[in-house]
Amino acid sequence: MFSWKYVVEYFPDIIEKFPVTLELVLVPFVISFIFGFLIAIARLKKIPVLEQFLTVYVSYVRCTPVITQMFVVYFGIPLLMAKFGIDAYEWNPVIFVFIAYSINISAFLSETIRSSILAVPSGQMEAGYAVGMSEFQTMRDIIVPQALKISLPMLGNMFIGLFQATALAYMVNVIDMVGKARNISVSRGHMLEGYICCAIVFAIISLALEAIFRYVNKRLAFGQREVYGKRRRQGAR
Template identity: 45%
Template sequence: MDGDFFSFERLVAYFPKILSKFPISLYVVAVSTALALALGTVLAIIRIRKIPVLHQLAVVYISFVRGTPILIHLFLVYYGLPLLFNALFGYNIASGWNKLIFVFLAYGLNEAGFLAEHIRAAILSVPRGQTEAGHMVGLTRFQTFRRIVMPQAFRVLLPGLSAMVVGMLPATGLAYLLGVTDMMGMITTVSYSSQHSLEGYADAALIFISASFILERLSAVLIKKSSYGRKSVDGSI
């Protein structure tokens, strides 16, 4: 290691290599958000309808997720799921699955616990009279939920969902702990020969901050457009 504490030249040299792995972070966010929306909706419906046994299990699951760090979920999924599959089916998924799959599952399961409460609140915000009106015109329960409830609930959910996505982006930096070569993993690679990693972390910080800012701006525009012309129940805009 040379005596330079920080080198602008290394900062510039590392940047394109680290940036090349940024799509992996976006990929994790996109897939995990889709999983979280699906599972979160199921959990929310279970809680709203208070389905026996499942309701209690959903409450325990949500409490566990909200009370434990994502790092624990990553390790539980990565080490625990293969053991479970091997015990139940005699199949070793640890050797057959891409490590990104474990990352998707861990982040998806984690965010679903948080998103479930937002989805539940969003669904309950839709006036019950609109659901009853859907039934009166001949729509099934599922059709009423899909065509009437969810479009309105999604508008209410959007701010919370946007905040979750923005918060998840920097959190994806933990994926390298499972052996995924994302931006954080690339820092180790590019700094191996020089033994200087500070510049790599500075590059990653710059990328995460810039991407988060862009996502926040895009979210603000999307939220504004989704609420344009919409009035609340009391008549205010």
């Protein structure tokens, strides 16, 4: 019979694994951001062959479920490494989760970053050239900062989505919050209570992350409105 008592009892055990879940979010997100940015720039530069390859890569990743990508990585990499005499079967399962999520999120992040860069008015690039800046300097100092501000709401949503997607990691033997919930639920015979407790924890953390990103977006938007307001007043004079 369902009992809220077990939901409360499971909470300390589940939250104990929060650092593992946080690691599963932060490491792939940082890796994905770096590779996503490089993919976006490479596609914008329209480098022959590389652009077509990256377009296929992004389309494939975005059109396949993350769970299938995780299983391909989890079972495929050990087979591949065995060809080189490396025993990847002994690797920590967390490594495979890092790789799978990095592959998945980098494709989505690349599209977000690419569209954000394209959203910056082309006149900004010309303005950089006009004051003697190189293409690299213009991208670094003018285009990219504006693109990051534009993409921040989408980046926040992806971060929260990745946090929730970590719930799949237990399927490759990673003991995160969901894995812990499953283990204690099985051992104590109260499955529903364990998953409800885990769902509550995920909901609370997701709402907190959403509030943080919303606050940051408002602060950045306020700063932009302030700058534009000053420019209008100066122009009126």
